[in-house]
Amino acid sequence: MPVPEVQVAEVMTELAELENPKVRAVNSRHGDDHGVNLSALRAVAKRLKTQHELARELWETGDTAARLLAILICRPKTFDRDELDVMVRDARTPKVHDWLVNYVVTKNPHSEELRLAWLDDPDPAVASAGWALTAQRVTKRPDGLDLTALLDVIDAEMKGAPDRLQWAMNTCLAQIGISHPEFRARAIDIGERLEVLKDYPTSPGCTSPFAPVWIAEMVSRNSGT
The missing domain is CATH 1.25.40 (Serine Threonine Protein Phosphatase 5, Tetratricopeptide repeat)
Structure with a gap:
């Protein structure tokens, strides 16, 4: 009807x-x-x-x-x-x-075309959309992604990025560490050195967005420990 x-x-x-x-x-x-x-x-x-x-x-x-x-x-x-x-x-x-x-x-x-176009956009809000799409690809369709290069950019730029862009880059960092064991140590190291969102207020029962804590919590859950 x-x-x-x-x-x-x-x-x-x-x-x-x-x-x-x-x-x-x-x-x-x-x-x-x-x-x-x-x-x-x-x-x-x-x-x-x-x-x-x-x-x-x-x-x-x-x-x-x-x-x-x-x-x-x-x-x-x-x-x-x-x-x-x-x-x-x-x-x-x-x-x-x-x-x-x-x-x-x-x-x-057009999502992949837009992801690539937005990643380096000078508008940090638009760039954050590119990073959010990249974080999704990291977990769902990582084939073809250069995770080493992504970690290089995050390491160099996340600390000084505006809030929304920083959040999206941090999400990508955490998802690389969670989903790709071969890059986990480096993702945790980047998070620990940059300390982005380390002191972010987190409600009881929720997972901290601080990448090292986030990675450890999700890996523990996924392994059933």
Whole structure:
């Protein structure tokens, strides 16, 4: 049964009604400017189902909650390369950026081309998208990756990188150490020397993003010890 067409104005009204000042206050501490509970947002997306043209229109509003919803109801494979490039450059809040890369770009046929183009981009937010895609390849499709060269770049550049780019590079470092035993000692050494995210506050029961701790924890879990 076809999904009834929904107008952008209707959706924006619904998102405004879901706005919660307490949620906005929490999100703002992480750089995200919206106050819609993500479970409620996902419920809206589940009801709307896939509506790619509506997703495009929601994205064009520039509203963070609307863009998150757009990501959930779009067809990732439908976007062309240039369109995704523009979207990543325009995705300035962390949650939109993260969801766009992980929910859309990774499922798009141009993902590898974009990964390579973004890795050395002068915009650190765009470069972080390239590193996030690289971290995924490290774990899922490492064939063809030069892990030694990646570790060389991380060793030379991660310490001084802006926060979002530093986080993505650190994730790549940890995933190399976790997934590739032959590079584990070097990955741990880089992490210990650079001390990136060593003092990052970590909630009880969560794994520290400090690469040596992260690597050790995941290797232990994977080995069942």
